[in-house]
Amino acid sequence: MWSATILTLYPEMFPGPLGTSLSGDALSRGIWSLEARNIRDHGIGRHRAVDDTPAGGGPGMVIRADVLAHALDAGVPADDTRPRLLMSPRGRPLTQARVRQLAEGPGVVIICGRFEGVDERVIEGRGLEEVSIGDYVLSGGEIASLVTLDACVRLLSGVMGKEASGSEESFENGLLEYPHYTRPREWEGRAIPDILLSGDHAKIARWRKEQSERLTRERRPDLLP
Ligand code: SAM
Secondary structure, three states: OEEEEEEEOOHHHOOHHHHOHHHHHHHHOOOEEEEEEEHHHHOEOOOOEOEEOOOOOOOOOEEOHHHHHHHHHHHOOOOOOOOEEEEEEEEEEOOHHHHHHHHHOOEEEEEOOOOOOEOHHHHHHOOOEEEEOOOOOOOOHHHHHHHHHHHHHOOOOOOOOOOOOOOOOOOOOOOOOOOOOOOOOEEOOEEOOHHHHOOOHHHHHHHHHHHHHHHHHHHOHHHOO
16 A cells, blocks of 8 residues: 655644545545654753754744654654655656656655754755755645655555546646637637547547647746657
8 A cells, every 4th residue: 555654743734635535535445555753752841942043043933853853753663664754845846757657656754844844854864855846935744745746546456437648648748738618609709629529530639639739838938858
């Protein structure tokens, strides 16, 4: 079973939206499992402190290396082969190719940062892979980890219906997806392109490819070779 272990200061945020729809159904069918572990259980002293002021000064607080390493070591055995991801705006941007690799593996361990982030030494010492979900700053890694999990779980075998294999979706072939239409044939004066109603599958495939290329050129030229 594909398994996810999340280290967070807010375990109550899980499974959150992943408990509904496709991912929730797959969770209850045992296609994947989710364990959210509270970093604070490994905090220091009566107040279970997990953070401290940044060395060198500056604003905010930093999650301590010793606390996070303890939480990780207690929840994830050293011989666990799952990739250990640290959600971080500084990380390598998450791509559909990386999502597919993760979905094909045994699962993931995801660490959710808070405050200014985590002590650099735990990133090095525990071989964490920093992953960003985009060029903006969230208040914590929890929503980023829900995004990462959702992208992976929908690719697991038996999660999506066979009509939606995901193979034609945006990014799968380096292009954005073509436009979709459904009934009614005409809506507010806008008609479905004739070609899609022609029944000529070769022409439809060509039209869709042209549309994909046009949209990618207009919106995401960075994706083109
Ligand atoms: N001081 C950090 C910086 O400038 O890079 C931002 C810290 S942010 C307020 C707190 C936490 O939210 C981060 O440690 C990370 O876990 C998470 N986070 C914020 N933005 C993210 C993004 N774009 N992708 C992934 N995680 C993010």
